[in-house]
Amino acid sequence: MATAAVRTVPMSEAEWEARQQLAACYRVFAMLGWSEMIYNHITLKIPGEDGAFLINPFGLHFSEVTASSLVKIDIDGNKLDDSPYPVNRAGFVQHALFHRHLPDAHCIMHTHTTAGMAVSSVEGGLRPTNFYACNFADQIAYHDFEGVTVRDEEGARLLEHLGSKRVMLLKNHGILVMGRTLPEAFIKHWSLQRACEIQIATASMGTPLEVSPEVVAVHQRDLHMAQVPGGPGQADFAAMVRLVDKIDTGWRA
Numbered sequence: 001m002a003t004a005a006v007r008t009v010p011m012s013e014a015e016w017e018a019r020q021q022l023a024a025c026y027r028v029f030a031m032l033g034w035s036e037m038i039y040n041h042i043t044l045k046i047p048g049e050d051g052a053f054l055i056n057p058f059g060l061h062f063s064e065v066t067a068s069s070l071v072k073i074d075i076d077g078n079k080l081d082d083s084p085y086p087v088n089r090a091g092f093v094q095h096a097l098f099h100r101h102l103p104d105a106h107c108i109m110h111t112h113t114t115a116g117m118a119v120s121s122v123e124g125g126l127r128p129t130n131f132y133a134c135n136f137a138d139q140i141a142y143h144d145f146e147g148v149t150v151r152d153e154e155g156a157r158l159l160e161h162l163g164s165k166r167v168m169l170l171k172n173h174g175i176l177v178m179g180r181t182l183p184e185a186f187i188k189h190w191s192l193q194r195a196c197e198i199q200i201a202t203a204s205m206g207t208p209l210e211v212s213p214e215v216v217a218v219h220q221r222d223l224h225m226a227q228v229p230g231g232p233g234q235a236d237f238a239a240m241v242r243l244v245d246k247i248d249t250g251w252r253a
Contacts, residue, residue, distance in 0.1 A: 116193060134211050137211075
């Protein structure tokens with residue numbers, strides 16, 4: 001495992017808490033098999049600092065990320081700390097765009113999971129054929145693949161296609177979710193990943209059964225009654241962090 005960078009710059013308690021939460025999330029993603037070599041990104045705004053957010057250091061695997069090694073940047077890509085690590089432009093361009101224009105996009109997650117990429121690569125995308133897919137019916141935006149996301153001019157089309165939605169399947173590319181909190185974004189990603197996995201499994205067995213719009217509406221109306229108090233994803237994410245701690249607590253450094 002790579003050695004975490006040593007921090008000498010003072011930081012607020014809010015920033016340190018954000019670093020701890022985000023580092024834990026990277027380790028959770030690694031534990032769940034959602035990492036992609038040294039690529040993909042989860043970003044988190046720093047409370048109380050306009051335009052500042054945290055991103056993973058380019059070159060580290062998700063399983064190596066620590067609270068101290070996360071890189072603090074502004075929405076123009078400038079480092080705001082003494083990190084020795086670079087930032088992947090392919091991640092910065094897309095995430096900074098949404099952090100800049102969407103005040104409620106506190107946390108943004110983008111992955112290339114096999115299931116997410118597979119469902120984003122078929123006509124029709126995600127269909128309401130399973131419990132989790134019904135969560136997202138009429139709530140997913142789609143954006144055509146334009147190549148690796150390193151060009152600023154693609155931003156206007158990403159925002160246009162996203163609209164008021166906060167979940168997107170990037171066609172031929174993968175999953176993009178946003179949340180008002182990190183746990184909310186996490187439970188969205190987890191649920192969408194499960195929906196994609198089950199759709200793939202179902203397609204291998206025969207003709208899927210689509211749930212009617214009327215039943216989908218009832219399902220979405222009643223979902224909140226199946227949530228644990230504390231906010232969307234809070235209990236789910238906390239449970240995953242406890243599992244990560246049983247493997248390694250080094251991410252807290």
